Amino acid sequence: MATQVWRSNPGDNEYNVTTAVGAATTKLVELTVDLNLTGVGGVRQISRDEVLEAIEEIENTIVRGNWPPA
Numbered sequence: 852m853a854t855q856v857w858r859s860n861p862g863d864n865e866y867n868v869t870t871a872v873g874a875a876t877t878k879l880v881e882l883t884v885d886l887n888l889t890g891v892g893g894v895r896q897i898s899r900d901e902v903l904e905a906i907e908e909i910e911n912t913i914v915r916g917n918w919p920p921a
């Protein structure tokens with residue numbers, strides 16, 4: 852599994868989030884994580900904690916007002 856996708860639309864709750872393997876294409880908001888075994892610095896797979904940290908950084912950027920993206 853090289854890519855995991857989590858999908859949601861505005862108004863969906865956590866029980867409406869869908870997951871799939873492959874490219875993002877079907878919902879308005881999609882988070883794609885590359886689970887390639889050599890994804891981080893070419894040596895290892897990204898960890899769950901690293902994914903959660905990245906999501907937090909993305910959320911912080913949006914909350915700070917850097918939306919919409921340039």
